[in-house]
Amino acid sequence: MQLALNEDQRQVLDFVEALARPFASAPLHDAGLALESEELDAALVENGFLDVMTVEELGPVTAALVVEKLARLPFAVEAAASALVRPLIDPELPRPLCLVEEGRTSALLRFLRPGATVVVVGPSGVRSFTASEELIAPAQEDTLYAYPVAFLTGLPEATIAHDVDPVEITRAWRVAMAAEAAGLLGAALTSVVTYVSERKQFGRPLATFQAMRHRLAEAQVVTNTVYWLAMRAAASGDYADAAMALLHAQEAAKRVCYDYHQFLGGMGMTLEHPLHLWTYRLKLLTAELGGRGAQGLAAAEALWG
């Protein structure tokens, strides 16, 4: 048991932090909710931050730490699947990576665009293909998510079969989403804490009212434990740990998103305040891999058969 960051991990996170600094605040945006930055994406790739899992002394926990950290940015970056799942399938797969469950290929896909690699995971195995223009139907322009999203119109004739265990890939997928959710939850909480500490009504900061303090404190407790369960699941490689980590993350996301906007009052309904950049990613993550119920069933199966 050693829960402090080691020297390597601290260094990697410091590098990520420095690289991400120019992207730490959200530019004002009024069309669409998703913020992306090609520049940021390129910098991450160039510096190898999405490949840390394969570096022996770094491994999956460091990859999860990087994913958590990047999710705190207002910009949506396809890091989770690339950093925590791709190395298990084929480290050379072109990014972004869109993971989709077999039988649910009509689902809304995050980061789907021409050139993206779509990975279909299911009982019959793990297969991938490169998404071409004809296979993609855009989602509505003012889609209410802070991820870029689109639909697949169908599957291509030819796909590449990967000789990997779909159960293992699903496990890593859960870890990736839990780590991403941990960062989103952390950033959303910080953003709300800042607002309610400054905003005054009745002559005092909103954050001095206990109705708010207690709900925010509970949010801190679950946010903190989402982080720890995600890191532990990354470390252990255990199927039950991964399912519990994502279950807990999806529970947490469901619990806090509504409150957070509520606490900002009218400002919480605007695009001016960046809160939605985290919460409207979290909202979509609550649906990932079948949502809380599916994670619960997977965890129960792994724990008790």
Add this chain to the structure above:
Amino acid sequence: MQFEWTEEQDAFRRRIRDFLQANLPGDWEKFSEHGPASPALTAFARTFCVKLAEVGLLFPHWTQEMGGEGLGPWEQQILSEEMWIAGEPRGGQYMNVNWIGPTLEKYGTPEQKARYLEPITRGESLWCQGFSEPDAGSDLASLRTRAVLKDGNYVINGQKIWTSYAGLADTCFLLTRTSDDRKKGITIVLVPMDTPGITVRQIPSLIGEGDIHEVFFDDVNVPETARFGEEGQAWEIVAYSLRNERLGIPRFTLARAALDRAVMMLKQRGDFTREYVRIEAARCAALCEAAGTANYAVVQKRVDGLAIGAESSSARYATVMAERAVCEFVVEFLPEALAGASPYLKMHHQRGIVAGVAAGSAEIQLNIIASDVLELPREPR
């Protein structure tokens, strides 16, 4: 960052399990239904702890100067986990080894150490913690039990409440008021429970026989040498002690074990096929594991010699969430467990519902998190 126990730690855990296996009676599970402070369990603990002391498992985490093995916080955690899962066969003596001993060592006079540490290390003494009063619960600093120094003696008058183990304890770690200065007017006095003027009354409760008491002090006389630390030093000393206490009870382990037991029972009768039951069970498991990791993060800070602050409140609250979820799960899906079908689950329920009240309530933990973790501006007073 890594989440595995070392081989030595695994071996240490096995050593404890083997000991428990060999030294708990066959009907232990039924027996442990008696509350941790019941006469039956207290009497049992008096022989059990002596045996623990003999094999070096009573206080292996204490420093070598104190007679321990100097094993450190992780081993203390493992020891506490195994004992708590087993229904805490040490009874109230867990307090001795978790915080009373170390606090005596740090703040006691040579005479106090000589008098009190030795029986603790033999596994033969029982303490109680006289903090709460009828009008001083969450607002502990408003306590009013008076200690007045007169002719070299403290004369104590007042009342304590909720005092665990008071019925059978040898000594009370008592908070008294020696001046009107709120926190700085509180002083610790170590009071032998057989001192004339002390009356103990048991409070019938939902959590097991003999667990909580009222303690009345009527002109109780103890020599000045019974004072622990300086006058007015209590708040500082208690802050130190409670930091150890908060980590002392790894409730999440018993909650998790109770959950596993409940699932086993549901499976046996073919009721663990319904999806919503399985999902609910998984949710409980995740909350137990969540509490576990939050607690471990605090232990890590102790290992690293860092000051432990409000994150222990966050871990405590995570534990309350887990305890609550498991208690509710059992009642909803195995109601008969609390009516005789499972002594273990009944025992868990009685201990689990206490998580959000004893040793500082859940709401107080949220207040601390809000102020000291989130650093929200303070509430107006």
